[in-house]
Amino acid sequence: MEDKILNTELLINKLLEEEEEFHHVNNPAADIKPVIKKYLGVPNHAEQLGNKIYFTDGDAKVEVVVVTDEIIRVRLAPHGVFLDEFSYAVPKLVHKDAAFILLENESEYIVSSRVVNCHIRKKDFFISFSDKKNHITSADAVPMHWEENVKFGGYYVFCTKTCATEESFFGLGDKPTELNLRGKRLKNWNTDAYSFAWNQDPLYRSIPFYISLNDNIAHGIFFDNTFKAQFDFGAEDKTKTSFWADGGELQYYYIHGPHMMDVVKSYHILTGTHPMPPLWALGYHQCRWSYYPEAKVRKITTGFRENKIPCDGIYLDIDYMDGYRCFTWNRKYFPDPKKMISELAAEGFKTVVIIDPGIRVDDNYSVFKEGKANRYFCRRSDDYFMEGHVWPGRCQFPDFTNPEVRTWWGGLFDELVEMGVAGVWNDMNEPAVFGAGTFPDDVRHQYDGFRGSHRKAHNVYGMQMVRATYEGLRTIMKNKRPFTITRAGYSGVQRYSSVWTGDNVASWEHLQLGNIQCQRLSVSGIPFCGTDIGGFSGEPDGELFTRWIQMGTFSPFMRAHSAGDTKEREPWSFGEPYTAINRKFIELRYRLIPYLYSTFWEHHRYGFPILRPIVMQEQDVLLNHFRQDEFTYGDKILICPVMQPGQTSRKVYLPKGKWYNFWTNEMADGGQETMVATPLETIPIFIKAGSVIPEYPVMQYIGEKEIEEVKLNIYYSDYEVNSFLFEDYGETFAYEQDIYLEKKFVVNGDNKKLTIQQSMEGLYTPRYEGYHFNLLGLPFKPGKIVADGKEITSFTTGKDKVTEFKFSKNFKHIEIYK
Ligand code: MIG
Numbered sequence: 001m002e003d004k005i006l007n008t009e010l011l012i013n014k015l016l017e018e019e020e021e022f023h024h025v026n027n028p029a030a031d032i033k034p035v036i037k038k039y040l041g042v043p044n045h046a047e048q049l050g051n052k053i054y055f056t057d058g059d060a061k062v063e064v065v066v067v068t069d070e071i072i073r074v075r076l077a078p079h080g081v082f083l084d085e086f087s088y089a090v091p092k093l094v095h096k097d098a099a100f101i102l103l104e105n106e107s108e109y110i111v112s113s114r115v116v117n118c119h120i121r122k123k124d125f126f127i128s129f130s131d132k133k134n135h136i137t138s139a140d141a142v143p144m145h146w147e148e149n150v151k152f153g154g155y156y157v158f159c160t161k162t163c164a165t166e167e168s169f170f171g172l173g174d175k176p177t178e179l180n181l182r183g184k185r186l187k188n189w190n191t192d193a194y195s196f197a198w199n200q201d202p203l204y205r206s207i208p209f210y211i212s213l214n215d216n217i218a219h220g221i222f223f224d225n226t227f228k229a230q231f232d233f234g235a236e237d238k239t240k241t242s243f244w245a246d247g248g249e250l251q252y253y254y255i256h257g258p259h260m261m262d263v264v265k266s267y268h269i270l271t272g273t274h275p276m277p278p279l280w281a282l283g284y285h286q287c288r289w290s291y292y293p294e295a296k297v298r299k300i301t302t303g304f305r306e307n308k309i310p311c312d313g314i315y316l317d318i319d320y321m322d323g324y325r326c327f328t329w330n331r332k333y334f335p336d337p338k339k340m341i342s343e344l345a346a347e348g349f350k351t352v353v354i355i356d357p358g359i360r361v362d363d364n365y366s367v368f369k370e371g372k373a374n375r376y377f378c379r380r381s382d383d384y385f386m387e388g389h390v391w392p393g394r395c396q397f398p399d400f401t402n403p404e405v406r407t408w409w410g411g412l413f414d415e416l417v418e419m420g421v422a423g424v425w426n427d428m429n430e431p432a433v434f435g436a437g438t439f440p441d442d443v444r445h446q447y448d449g450f451r452g453s454h455r456k457a458h459n460v461y462g463m464q465m466v467r468a469t470y471e472g473l474r475t476i477m478k479n480k481r482p483f484t485i486t487r488a489g490y491s492g493v494q495r496y497s498s499v500w501t502g503d504n505v506a507s508w509e510h511l512q513l514g515n516i517q518c519q520r521l522s523v524s525g526i527p528f529c530g531t532d533i534g535g536f537s538g539e540p541d542g543e544l545f546t547r548w549i550q551m552g553t554f555s556p557f558m559r560a561h562s563a564g565d566t567k568e569r570e571p572w573s574f575g576e577p578y579t580a581i582n583r584k585f586i587e588l589r590y591r592l593i594p595y596l597y598s599t600f601w602e603h604h605r606y607g608f609p610i611l612r613p614i615v616m617q618e619q620d621v622l623l624n625h626f627r628q629d630e631f632t633y634g635d636k637i638l639i640c641p642v643m644q645p646g647q648t649s650r651k652v653y654l655p656k657g658k659w660y661n662f663w664t665n666e667m668a669d670g671g672q673e674t675m676v677a678t679p680l681e682t683i684p685i686f687i688k689a690g691s692v693i694p695e696y697p698v699m700q701y702i703g704e705k706e707i708e709e710v711k712l713n714i715y716y717s718d719y720e721v722n723s724f725l726f727e728d729y730g731e732t733f734a735y736e737q738d739i740y741l742e743k744k745f746v747v748n749g750d751n752k753k754l755t756i757q758q759s760m761e762g763l764y765t766p767r768y769e770g771y772h773f774n775l776l777g778l779p780f781k782p783g784k785i786v787a788d789g790k791e792i793t794s795f796t797t798g799k800d801k802v803t804e805f806k807f808s809k810n811f812k813h814i815e816i817y818k
């Protein structure tokens with residue numbers, strides 16, 4: 001027995017050596033003993049080959065590529081052999097017209113794009129970046145270095161940069177800690193983290209991208225390496241920022257700002273944006289582990305309609321399956337799923353079902369049989385199938401890094417889609433395994449032809465699972481937009497899915513944490529995110545649940561979810577006054593759907609995040625680097641959730657400019673803090689002066705009623721402000737063929753007049769005819785309104801000083817005179 005184990009270990013090591021990701025055969029480092037730290041020395045040679053520039057030091061080579069004017073990629077090959085250009089995060093390196101020149105002076109080489117200079121210092125190979133005013137934004141503190149490791153046939157790779165006294169750091173995905181990462185050391189290794197706590201690390205996702213902000217200049221670093229990686233933002237040594245990984249290539253993108261928003265947008269040029277979601281997915285979703293049997297599901301959906309609380313999504317957690325076998329149904333609980341789903345659909349509910357990666361080892365189960373016959377499941381390095389226990393019992397796991405497996409998996413959704421399932425929830429894909437936590441390191445992955453061990457594939461496993469799901473659904477659903485949600489992910493996962501923050505807890509602390517996590521995910525390239533409203537484990541009281549609904553109203557993804565052993569957790573479960581307030585906020589969510597949808601378009605098309613931490617509004621105010629509970633929803637609506645029990649008022653910081661209190665329409669000057677009352681019925685919401693906020697009538701679900709008119713809430717301003725409204729079918733991919741309408745509004749006023757202009761782009765024609773104008777905050781009582789040259793006589797100004805009138809959706813120019 002012992003002998004056998006020993007042999008297996010030898011075999012594992014042998015295989016790892018033979019086929020590791022480092023072209024090990026050609027690798028002279030194979031003879032070197034483990035763990036020898038090496039640093040780059042002196043660049044003795046610079047050579048340009050096409051758009052790539054190489055610097056060498058003996059065997060070691062550094063490659064510099066100008067990707068766009070703002071993005072420069074740096075790679076290190078300790079022994080001169082670069083890895084194949086393959087990345088799950090960056091599907092295609094788009095070189096956007098990136099002109100550059102290579103310069104040389106006595107002390108350095110300079111690769112210079114139109115916006116950034118990359119300096120390679122001759123005496124010691126230090127690499128730094130500067131803008132065109134010669135302001136150094138990022139600089140090595142020691143040259144790039146590595147540790148050679150014969151056991152794995154690869155290197156541990158390190159990069160260490162200087163950290164300035166007042167430098168702040170943002171991004172890195174879902175880390176449950178302060179928004180500003182200064183002083184923290186964090187790890188990327190996807191982990192199932194039930195009931196996670198503040199500062200627990202790592203969690204479910206690995207997003208090796210951060211934004212640095214120093215002296216009002218932002219830059220980003222995207223360390224595209226899927227191995228277990230770490231980041232140190234001045235924790236070990238407050239003058240240094242480091243990142244390193246247990247394998248793979250030292251490859252990073254320097255992304256120039258100068259604004260944080262520029263960095264995020266450029267990051268999306270590399271990793272892509274979220275596709276437009278089906279409009280219904282922006283509504284409210286109700287989830288629980290689990291609603292079953294069918295009668296229970298219907299009790300919940302009927303409850304929504306009876307209580308007149310809008311809802312679009314209803315979820316089936318693992319108990320809908322037969323013995324937790326994916327793609328099967330428990331017919332005792334759900335005798336006729338197709339009938340149930342279509343009846344739910346008739347009441348306006350979309351059914352979302354959960355899917356796990358673990359496939360039960362069972363020779364009578366077709367999914368297992370197919371996977372086994374085609375060798376689709378992951379194998380250990382000794383060629384035995386990798387096995388682990390999860391919900392179904394003994395399981396094997398598809399290798400989602402194999403394109404053939406992804407196609408197979410995607411096709412398995414055929415029947416579910418045919419039954420009417422509208423969305424798929426991808427869970428446990430860190431991957432999570434009971435007991436062991438995850439897969440052993442030696443598990444082999446096909447990795448789209450660039451084979452490697454689980455050390456390399458672990459962090460992308462979940463992303464490739466949801467990719468398989470999304471691409472499969474897209475094929476099956478033809479021109480309809482699928483909805484997907486995933487727990488695990490790696491950079492670029494936003495091209496395939498929304499995410500939720502995982503198994504949080506029903507506590508006030510977790511409400512605060514969820515707020516920060518969603519903001520952080522947003523600036524990390526994951527726009528469509530939300531928390532389990534109410535907290536997954538534990539019991540919220542009515543107050544906490546309502547405060548969570550209020551915050552969740554402004555999460556891009558809004559879903560309540562709870563564990564199986566908790567009390568009932570629907571928006572009406574806590575009685576009054578909670579039910580009425582929950583209803584009011586969920587209704588507000590639906591009123592603002594056209595605004596959220598337009599903001600989503602701004603993300604999809606231009607790479608803006610949906611939630612924006614306050615520091616993105618005013619990155620020049622140092623204090624805002626540390627203000628972490630306020631954010632804007634799009635760029636027009638400022639939200640300050642209430643996250644303390646019994647809080648009746650709180651301080652809110654308003655960025656410079658003018659803001660309207662959403663509840664009272666009172667105007668307040670920004671650039672200062674203000675005290676705002678926070679009775680249970682409200683949270684502080686402020687609208688930026690000059691905004692046009694489009695509004696739909698309240699509906700019980702998306703599409704319940706034909707939209708007859710769109711309300712435009714126009715907030716007076718004495719300086720010019722632009723707003724957008726995006727419209728299309730809301731459920732097809734026609735927008736990819738320019739079948740959409742992007743409307744731009746420009747509002748400007750003085751104390752005698754307000755002007756509203758509209759221009760449009762795109763080929764879509766909405767079915768409604770007109771706008772209902774709601775003018776707020778006018779400093780004068782309107783005497784005359786002229787729209788496209790015609791005088792409008794039927795307008796009213798109420799006691800609340802709100803002026804209302806109607807006019808065509810095609811207007812170009814409206815003037816409101818004193
Ligand atoms: O081991 O499917 O995070 O949302 O309800 C637990 C049951 C598995 C974890 C998910 C949670 C889900 C639960 N799942």
